[in-house]
Amino acid sequence: MSENLLDVYNVSISFIQYVKGLNQKNLKVISDLSLSIDEGEIVAVLGSSGSGKSLLAHAILGILPDNALLNGEMYYKGELLNPESKERLRGDDIALIPQSVNFLDPLMKISEQVIGECDSEEEEKELKAKQRKIFEKYNLGEEVDDMYPFQLSGGMARRVLVSTALLSNPKLVIADEPTPGLDEAALEETLNYLRDMANNNVGILLITHDINAALKVADKIAIFYAGYVIEIANIDDFKNNGENLLHPYTKALYHALPDVDFKLTEGHQPLRDEINDYCPYLDHCPHCVDKCDSEIPKLVKHGDKYIRCFKYTE
Amino acid sequence: MYFVFISLIIEIIFSGGLFLNKNKILLFLANRFVRFIILLIFVIVLSFILIDMSPIDPIKTYIANKVVSPDQVAALQSYWGVNEPITVKIVNWLGNIVQGNLGNSLIFRAPVIDVILDRFVASLVLMFSSWVISGVLGFVLGIIAGFKRDTFVDKLIKYYCYILQSAPTFWIALIVLMIFSIYLGWFPSGLGVPIGSLSQNVTFFEWLNRLILPAFTLSILGVAQIALYTRDKLIGEMSKDYFLFAKARGETGWSLIKRHGIRNVLLPAITLQFLSFSELFGGAVLVEQVFTYPGIGQAAVSAGLRSDVPLLLGIVIFSAIFVFVGNTLADVIYNFVDPRLREGD
Ligand SMILES: Nc1ncnc2c1ncn2[C@@H]1O[C@H](COP(=O)(O)OP(=O)(O)OP(=O)(O)O)[C@@H](O)[C@H]1O
Ligand code: SF4
Ligand SMILES: [Mg+2]
Numbered sequence: 212m213s214e215n216l217l218d219v220y221n222v223s224i225s226f227i228q229y230v231k232g233l234n235q236k237n238l239k240v241i242s243d244l245s246l247s248i249d250e251g252e253i254v255a256v257l258g259s260s261g262s263g264k265s266l267l268a269h270a271i272l273g274i275l276p277d278n279a280l281l282n283g284e285m286y287y288k289g290e291l292l293n294p295e296s297k298e299r300l301r302g303d304d305i306a307l308i309p310q311s312v313n314f315l316d317p318l319m320k321i322s323e324q325v326i327g328e329c330d331s332e333e334e335e336k337e338l339k340a341k342q343r344k345i346f347e348k349y350n351l352g353e354e355v356d357d358m359y360p361f362q363l364s365g366g367m368a369r370r371v372l373v374s375t376a377l378l379s380n381p382k383l384v385i386a387d388e389p390t391p392g393l394d395e396a397a398l399e400e401t402l403n404y405l406r407d408m409a410n411n412n413v414g415i416l417l418i419t420h421d422i423n424a425a426l427k428v429a430d431k432i433a434i435f436y437a438g439y440v441i442e443i444a445n446i447d448d449f450k451n452n453g454e455n456l457l458h459p460y461t462k463a464l465y466h467a468l469p470d471v472d473f474k475l476t477e478g479h480q481p482l483r484d485e486i487n488d489y490c491p492y493l494d495h496c497p498h499c500v501d502k503c504d505s506e507i508p509k510l511v512k513h514g515d516k517y518i519r520c521f522k523y524t525e
Numbered sequence: 526m527y528f529v530f531i532s533l534i535i536e537i538i539f540s541g542g543l544f545l546n547k548n549k550i551l552l553f554l555a556n557r558f559v560r561f562i563i564l565l566i567f568v569i570v571l572s573f574i575l576i577d578m579s580p581i582d583p584i585k586t587y588i589a590n591k592v593v594s595p596d597q598v599a600a601l602q603s604y605w606g607v608n609e610p611i612t613v614k615i616v617n618w619l620g621n622i623v624q625g626n627l628g629n630s631l632i633f634r635a636p637v638i639d640v641i642l643d644r645f646v647a648s649l650v651l652m653f654s655s656w657v658i659s660g661v662l663g664f665v666l667g668i669i670a671g672f673k674r675d676t677f678v679d680k681l682i683k684y685y686c687y688i689l690q691s692a693p694t695f696w697i698a699l700i701v702l703m704i705f706s707i708y709l710g711w712f713p714s715g716l717g718v719p720i721g722s723l724s725q726n727v728t729f730f731e732w733l734n735r736l737i738l739p740a741f742t743l744s745i746l747g748v749a750q751i752a753l754y755t756r757d758k759l760i761g762e763m764s765k766d767y768f769l770f771a772k773a774r775g776e777t778g779w780s781l782i783k784r785h786g787i788r789n790v791l792l793p794a795i796t797l798q799f800l801s802f803s804e805l806f807g808g809a810v811l812v813e814q815v816f817t818y819p820g821i822g823q824a825a826v827s828a829g830l831r832s833d834v835p836l837l838l839g840i841v842i843f844s845a846i847f848v849f850v851g852n853t854l855a856d857v858i859y860n861f862v863d864p865r866l867r868e869g870d
Contacts, residue, residue: 274769302775314770317865318788328776328784359864375774 215247216383216414217271222283224266224275237280240266242438244283245510245517248383248414253405254443255417255425258435259480264418265310268385271416272307273297287383302327306381310388312368315360322356325375338378345374349400365392373401377408384408385416390424402428422464436460437480437491440510443517457518460492490521498522550861554853561849565842566619572841573615576834618838627842628835632827637839640824645843648820652809655740659747660798666748667755668790672782674760683756686749694746694808698815701742712738739816743808747801754797758790796859802851806844 224241240263248254258264269275271285273294285292287300301307316324325342329335346355349370355363363371369392376384386405390398406428409415419425425432426449433443441458448455453465480491489504490496496503502521510519609617621628627637670682689697706712712734762768763786771785810822817823821840828836860866 269769272773274772276764298777301773307770307773309766309770309773311766313766316767316771316785316788318792318863319785327774328780361865379774 215249216252216288217248217416218286218289219244219246219271220284220286221245222267222270222281222285224263224270224282225280227278227280240438241270243507243510244440246433246440246443248416250382250414251409251412252431253409253415253417253429255419255429255432256435256440257419257422257425257432259420262435262480263438264420264435265387268307268387268416268418271297271385272301272305274301303379304381305383305385306376306379308372308376308384308386308389312360312363312365312372314372315368317360319359320356321358321360321363321371325371325378327375327378342374342378345377349374366394366397369393369401370397373404377404381413383414383416385418387418388420389417390419390421398424422468434458434461434464439491439507439519440517441492441519443510445516448516457513457516457523458492458520459496459498463495492520550857553857553860557849557853557856561845564849565845568841568845569619569838570615572838573618574611576837577611577614622842627839630828630836630839631833632831632836633833637835640836641821641839641843644819644821644824647818648809648813648822651736651740651743651813651818651820652805654736655743655747656798656801656805658740658744660751660795662744663748663751664755664791664794667752667794668759668782668787670752670756671759671763672779672786674756679756682752686753689746689749690753694811695815697746698739698742698812701738702815705738735816735818739809739812739818742812742816743805746808747805750801750804751794751798755790755794758793759786762786762789792858792863796855799851799855799858803848805851806847 222241222244223239225237225239228236228238230236244267246254246256256264256267266275266279270279270281271292273292275281287296287304290296292300297305315321322339322342325346326335326338329338343353343356346352351367351370351374355367355371360368369389373386373389376386384405389401389405393401402424405415405417417425417429422432426446430446431443432446432449433440435441442456442461444456444461448457449465453462456462456465488506490499490506490508493499493503500521502508506521508519508521508524510517511524513523618628625638627641629635630637630640633640666682666686670679673679759782763781768781768785771781776784806822809820810825812818813820813822814826821843824836825840825844827833828840
């Protein structure tokens with residue numbers, strides 16, 4: 212077992228749902244997810260809306276809702292993550308940049324909540340000064356300090372959320388969709404801050420549905436399809452006409468990029484419950500082999516990458 | 526805990542001072558006031574019709590225990606307008622009210638306004654003290670129950686509230702009376718001054734002594750609603766995104782509740798407490814009756830039982846004003862103090 216900053220092995224997340232009275236049903240959102248992040252590395256998780264990306268972030272931090280079921284193992288610097296260690300690490304070693312302004316207390320002033328809980332007045336002063344400096348960098352004026360979340364514009368909210376992670380000195384940052392709603396300049400800037408952090412040896416999990424943002428800044432990209440990670444590709448694989456990309460879905464995704472071919476993929480991703488014992492990409496795949504319709508392929512190492520496709524397992 | 530409360534209220538209200546739009550509030554209040562006047566007229570007319578249809582006879586009350594000649598009865602009847610049509614009676618009476626004249630109470634033999642003011646002060650003391658006690662206690666219990674959700678403490682608080690909510694008020698009052706006055710003998714059981722005697726003759730301590738048991742009863746009754754509401758509200762807030770994020774930033778346990786929970790539950794809880802003015806009034810009527818506490822509720826019951834029409838109508842007006850004030854305060858808090866709403870239109 213290699214020791215990275217964060218190792219995630221075979222994680223599944225499902226919800227217990229009650230259908231028709233007392234009949235329980237497990238709704239699987241994430242299946243068999245494995246990935247790892249090294250120090251100073253940016254790993255992007257690319258998935259469509261509702262594919263469970265936020266849940267992955269919440270699972271690492273231990274803030275899943277009560278009715279969620281988490282399977283699999285996660286390690287932070289080789290230490291098994293369980294509810295206790297997650298509680299200890301979050302806020303210190305591991306920081307979250309949340310997805311929306313709803314993650315701010317609606318009745319607390321911005322400065323007060325960015326600073327967070329303080330044990331002493333000195334600590335508060337120190338953090339206040341630091342917060343001011345970060346806000347300055349992000350072009351958030353003094354008046355923002357005393358605002359309430361509902362008074363922030365979309366872009367301001369985004370910058371406030373990113374500042375919360377800069378305030379502590381985390382080793383691992385989980386950024387949940389930090390880019391939507393930002394104009395080109397602000398987007399560039401936000402990605403630069405992530406890059407800066409990574410250059411300071413911070414590992415970053417960048418959760419996004421924006422492939423361009425991922426391509427701009429990430430080192431590796433884990434691609435989600437129907438709740439499965441189907442490939443973890445290196446950023447360079449997306450060059451040279453994508454010839455080093457492995458999975459047919461990733462290739463299709465690449466050719467759908469506006470500055471490549473803009474060739475749109477057809478059909479929808481199957482619902483998670485529809486998949487039982489066959490490859491999730493079966494319906495759209497041009498290269499099916501025998502096993503594809505009778506077994507779910509596993510995520511396996513292929514060179515320095517990972518792939519979930521029978522084409523590469525032989 | 527107490528300090529957190531006060532500082533939070535002050536913070537929320539005063540930071541709101543920047544936004545509070547005086548004109549908007551005045552307009553809002555004026556609108557409310559007009560609607561209230563219309564409602565009040567409606568209530569008065571309705572009470573008048575009900576009383577007119579009932580067997581209550583003010584003349585009989587007035588001349589009770591007196592020797593009067595038929596001539597005098599006829600004179601009184603024309604004074605009261607007994608034989609006038611109801612519309613004339615209503616118009617006459619409304620006309621008097623507009624001039625600030627509520628008439629004379631038949632059983633107290635004093636101006637209605639004096640009786641009501643005297644009684645209302647006594648009731649307000651009772652209601653206000655139990656309102657504050659039940660509000661604070663209920664809120665604290667609700668926060669504890671929500672924080673300790675599904676533990677023994679939570680269940681204890683929950684069942685306490687369920688029992689109180691389903692038990693009739695007068696029954697609880699009787700039990701309190703039995704335990705503290707009769708069994709323990711801590712307080713006298715016939716607490717009130719006889720009807721008609723002057724309350725100025727009562728010393729402060731006698732009066733305080735009379736206040737404690739009814740206030741205690743009303744308080745423990747009022748706790749239930751606010752505690753259950755606060756508990757549910759807190760549990761709801763605890764699953765919201767901002768709570769998750771606070772957790773993700775390393776905040777835990779009680780400090781989460783203190784920093785985020787109380788802050789977000791306080792305003793709705795205070796609003797609810799103001800909305801409960803009508804229940805408070807209803808509870809006071811019953812409790813005053815059981816403890817013979819000389820308040821407005823007791824006066825209302827006497828007035829009803831003994832056909833004191835002017836007093837009854839006067840009390841209707843005052844209790845309507847009381848409930849109106851509570852509801853309006855609740856609306857003002859809800860619409861103008863919450864930073865999210867006060868900037869809207
Ligand atoms: N408490 C819950 N109970 C049941 N199902 C849930 C619950 N929370 C989330 N889900 C399901 O999990 C799915 C994934 O949610 P998640 O928020 O992680 O998606 P996402 O990839 O972050 O999407 P987005 O791009 O919109 O942020 C949702 O489609 C929803 O159906
Ligand atoms: S496993 Fe089979 S169906 Fe799935 S992507 Fe690979 S070749 Fe296509
Ligand atoms: Mg999300």
